[in-house]
Amino acid sequence: MTRISKIKAEDTYKLRKTVLRQGMTLSHKMDGDHKVDTVHLGLFESDLLVCIASFMKSSRDDFKGTQYQLRGMGTSKAFQGKGYGTMLMKKAEKLLTSKGAEVIWCNARVNALDFYRKLGYEIRGEVFDVPQVGPHFVMFKKLA
Ligand SMILES: CC(C)(COP(=O)(O)OP(=O)(O)OC[C@H]1O[C@@H](n2cnc3c(N)ncnc32)[C@H](O)[C@@H]1OP(=O)(O)O)[C@@H](O)C(=O)NCCC(=O)NCCS
Structure with missing residues (x-):
C-alpha cells in the first residue's frame, strides 16, 4: 500500500544522499x-519512504506568476519505474495549485528528461552543466 504525505527536510536526506548525491x-x-513556504513530499510503500521531492518558492524572470522550483526529486533505485515518481508529482501539482502556484520549474538532469516530458514539462533554453552532476535543462509546466 502506498501513501503520500508531507515530510520534514531531514526526512529527505537519506534518499537524497543515496539517489542524488552518490559519489559526490x-x-x-x-x-x-x-523556508516556511517550502514543501517536502514523500511517498511511502508499507511505511518505507521510497520517493521524495521538494518544492521551493523561487522565481525566474522568464516565467510569470507564482513559481515553485522542484528540487531533490528521487526514487529509491529498487522502486524506480513503478509509477511512484509520477504519483508524487501529480499530488504535488494539485497541492501547489491549491496554494496559488502557477508554474513549477526545475533544473532537470538530462537522464530524467523523459520522466518530466511524460508529466507535461517542457524544456526552456539551452543545456547547462552542474559541476559533479552533469548536463541539465530548465524544464517547466504551467499549472491550470
Ligand atoms: C527520474 C526518477 C525520479 C523517476 O522516478 P520513478 O519513480 O522511477 O518514475 P516513474 O516510475 O513514475 O516513471 C514515469 C516514466 O518516466 C520514465 N522514466 C523514469 N525514470 C527515467 C529515467 N531515469 N530516464 C528516462 N525515463 C525515465 C519511465 O519510463 C516512466 O515511463 P513509463 O511508465 O511510460 O515507462 C527516478 O528514476 C530517479 O530517482 N532517478 C535518479 C535520480 C534523478 O535523476 N532524479 C531526477 C533529478 S532532476
Whole structure:
C-alpha cells in the first residue's frame, strides 16, 4: 500500500544522499530546505519512504506568476519505474495549485528528461552543466 504525505527536510536526506548525491561531495542539504513556504513530499510503500521531492518558492524572470522550483526529486533505485515518481508529482501539482502556484520549474538532469516530458514539462533554453552532476535543462509546466 502506498501513501503520500508531507515530510520534514531531514526526512529527505537519506534518499537524497543515496539517489542524488552518490559519489559526490555536493551537500545533500539545500538552501531553502527550511523556508516556511517550502514543501517536502514523500511517498511511502508499507511505511518505507521510497520517493521524495521538494518544492521551493523561487522565481525566474522568464516565467510569470507564482513559481515553485522542484528540487531533490528521487526514487529509491529498487522502486524506480513503478509509477511512484509520477504519483508524487501529480499530488504535488494539485497541492501547489491549491496554494496559488502557477508554474513549477526545475533544473532537470538530462537522464530524467523523459520522466518530466511524460508529466507535461517542457524544456526552456539551452543545456547547462552542474559541476559533479552533469548536463541539465530548465524544464517547466504551467499549472491550470
Ligand atoms: C527520474 C526518477 C525520479 C523517476 O522516478 P520513478 O519513480 O522511477 O518514475 P516513474 O516510475 O513514475 O516513471 C514515469 C516514466 O518516466 C520514465 N522514466 C523514469 N525514470 C527515467 C529515467 N531515469 N530516464 C528516462 N525515463 C525515465 C519511465 O519510463 C516512466 O515511463 P513509463 O511508465 O511510460 O515507462 C527516478 O528514476 C530517479 O530517482 N532517478 C535518479 C535520480 C534523478 O535523476 N532524479 C531526477 C533529478 S532532476
